[in-house]
Amino acid sequence: MKCSFCGCEFNETTAHGCGPCPLHTTCGKVKCPNCGFEMPKENLITKWFRRRRRGFGKGQKEGRGLRARKGQHRHERITLSQLSNGDEAVISQIDTSDQGTLNKIMALGILPGIRVTMIQRYPTFVFQVGNTRVTADENLVNKILINR
Amino acid sequence: MSKSGLPDLDFNLQYDETIENALDGIEKLLKARYTFSKRMIALLLLQDDEEIIKMAKLRESNFPRIFAIIQNTRSKYKDPMRYVITLQCHQQAQDVLSTVMTDRKQSTHLQSVLDRITIQPITGIPILLIVLYFGLYKFVGEFGAGTLVDLIEGKLFETHINPWVNQVVENLIPWHSLQTLLAFDYGIITLGLRYAVAIILPIVGTFFLAFSLLEDSGYLPRLALLVDRLFKKIGLNGRAVIPMTLGFGCDTMATLVSRTLETNRERVIATLLLALAIPCSAQLGVILGLLSARPLALAVWAGFVILVFLLVGYLAAQVIPGEKPAFYMELPPLRLPRIANILEKTLSRMQWYFLEIIPFFILASVLIWAGKITGIFDAFIHTSAPLMAALGLPPQAAEVFLFGFFRRDYGAAGLYDLQKLGALSGVQIVVAAVTLTLFVPCIAQFAIMIKERGWKTALAIAGFIFPFAFLCGIVLNFILTLLGVTL
Known part of the structure; x- marks a missing residue:
């Protein structure tokens, strides 16, 4: 989603509020990672409208798999967590900002250039990477960037 | 090439x-x-x-x-x-x-169907419950902790070995105090070894067998992914399902296994929850036997213990500092386990466990012996009468709690005796069962806690559980009496 204060585009699933607060995942707000501004999460209706406006409605089959747009915003990061069930993609990059998570991802053999297929998103992500099947939580899946 | x-x-x-x-x-x-x-x-x-x-x-x-x-x-x-x-x-x-190398898809239809239904929540959770019911409750709880224990303890020890040991000791050793150290009610041979061989061995044996089967079939990672979301709420990740389910077999073993968790924070939370709210199979067996005649009482007990488990886990996750848990696992295909592998694994684990645990059972019977001889136990039972009154229990119940520390099910068995005498009402039984479940781990588990987590953490956990268990009992007693429930 887009921050209403500074205009930064970010992935709302990773931008929970303030770490130590017990309500941080349930308070219904997201915090912009760029400016720290807190705003309510996008609700289903506005999300639906936004997606329609951007040409995600009927007849646009190729766009259905990804929950984010491609093309217009080239710098927007598409992560594995945005891939729908049954869809395939190629890993483009691994987010190297967190060394610990990076090591875990590499230890599982998840590296750029490998094809991934999403098998299940809930309750925990399950996906096929090359010949192995991996289950991982949102935090780890969000560090894996993909190309369609 | x-x-x-x-x-x-x-x-x-x-x-x-x-x-x-x-x-x-x-x-x-x-x-x-x-x-x-x-x-x-x-x-x-x-x-x-x-x-x-x-x-x-x-x-x-x-x-x-x-x-x-x-x-x-x-x-x-x-x-x-x-x-x-x-x-x-x-x-x-x-x-x-x-x-x-060229890639070729190969997976039979049945396999892919099984693969799918074990990971989807709608079908996966019922399968999980069925696996736990038959694998854990029926096989380990009823067959291992019931049939086998009755056979080895009841038939072999009670009728043959114990009377023989008692007689030999009585004939060979002239001093009464030394006699009671080795034989009779709380002796090293008649209590310590009997517990280790006749109760722990069949339970742990059947448990390891069921566990190896699950492990080799590739089912455990599926179990872990199904519960990951819930476990994250209590500061653990899906992997912790392994020590937690093990806890229903034996908490001592589960505390040992919690070393497989990744961060220290997760290990401490797992140890705390195991010590507090997971009843081991021996205790579970006796409590189920005690409450099965009153289904409502059983429901209150289970509901309250689950509530405490989730609440304490949630609070611990907020309070204990450290890294947030991460969950990632390779998901192997489901396979038919090989019998030879399973037997070998079960045997080597039983041997390892048995050797690790025997010293603690000997220590426990020595401590009980010392407590009896010096009169510390009687003094303890006498002074804890007001506490029992706050729980709404008769003073004899203090003995149940005291022995509960030395062996969890021993305490529960004492409760069973009290109930048979007709000394307890439904509410009293539930309150006592809840307090006993939450109450301090048995001495073997406590020793392993010290060994695995260190003195400070182990004492802090025990120091929290001791008053907390009684507080929960008092609160439950208060609520049930206030509502005028008869169970």
Whole structure:
């Protein structure tokens, strides 16, 4: 989603509020990672409208798999967590900002250039990477960037 | 690969020019002897391997120059060196593989259906419950803790071994106090060894058998992924399902197994929850027997204990500092386990467990003996009468709690005796059962807690559980009496 204060585009699933607060995942707000501004999460209706406006409605089959747009915003990061069930993609990059998570991802053999297929998103992500099947939580899946 | 199909011994993995230059530079500066090649050491140094850097710092006089090369190389890439090197390595592996391997899909229909239904929540959770019911409750709880224990303890020990030991000890040793140390009600042989061989061995044996079957079939990672979301709420990750289910077999063993968890924070939370709210199979068996005649009482007990489990887990996750848990696992295909593997695994685990646990049972019977002889137990039971009154229980119940520490099910069995005498009402039984479930782990578990987590953590956990269990009992008693419930 887009921050209403500074205009930064970010992935709302990773931008929970303030770490130590017990309500941080349930308070219904997201915090912009760029400016720290807190705003309510996008609700289903506005999300639906936004997606329609951007040409995600009927007849646009190729766009259905990804929950984010491609093309217009080239710098927007598409992560594995945005891939729908049954869809395939190629890993483009691994987010190297967190060394610990990076090591875990590499230890599982998840590296750029490998094809991934999403098998299940809930309750925990399950996906096929090359010949192995991996289950991982949102935090780890969000560090894996993909190309369609 | 060479053309002959044999491995090509001249194959050389080449990285890009910058890395190769850095490796050359570091290799030339390395002077000490290592157990593996200098190129390997140089590669690990470039990748910031903590252990190798520490080692090189001590051994290499040229370390500042080596470090300068590392820094210089690192500055040329925007990603961490470990990532860059892994990527290049992977690329070359792919190149080799692509010349010799083709992919082919192979998975039978039944397998893929089973694969799918065990990971989807709608079908997976009922399957999980069925597996736990038959694998854990029926096989370990009823067959292991019921049938086998009755057979070995009731038939073998009570009627043959114990009377014989008692007689031999009575004839050979003239002093009464030494007699009671070895034999009779609380002796090392008649209590300590009997518990280890007749109660723990069949329970743990059946448990390890069921567990090995689950493990070899590839089901455990599926179990872990189904519960990960719930476990995250209590500060653990899906992997912790393994020690937690083990806890229903024996909490002592489960506390040992909690060392497989990744962070210290998770280990502490798991240890706390195991000690507090997970009843072991011996205790579970007796409590189920005690409450099964009153289904409503059983529901109150289960509901209250689950509530405490989730609440304490949630609070612990908020209070205990440290890294948030991460969940990632490879999901192996479901396979038919091999009997030989399972038997071997079960036997070696039983042996390991048995040797680890026997000293603690001997220690427990020595402590009970000392407590009885010195009169400390009687004094304790006498002074705790007001506490029992606050729980709405008769004073004799204090003995149940005291022995509950030495063995959880022993305490529950004492409760069983009290109930048979008709000394307790439904509410009293529930309150006593809840308090006993939450109350301090048995002495063996406590000893393992000290061994695994250290004195401070173990004492802190026990110091929290002791008042908390009684507080929960008092609150439950208060609520039930206030509502005027009869169970």
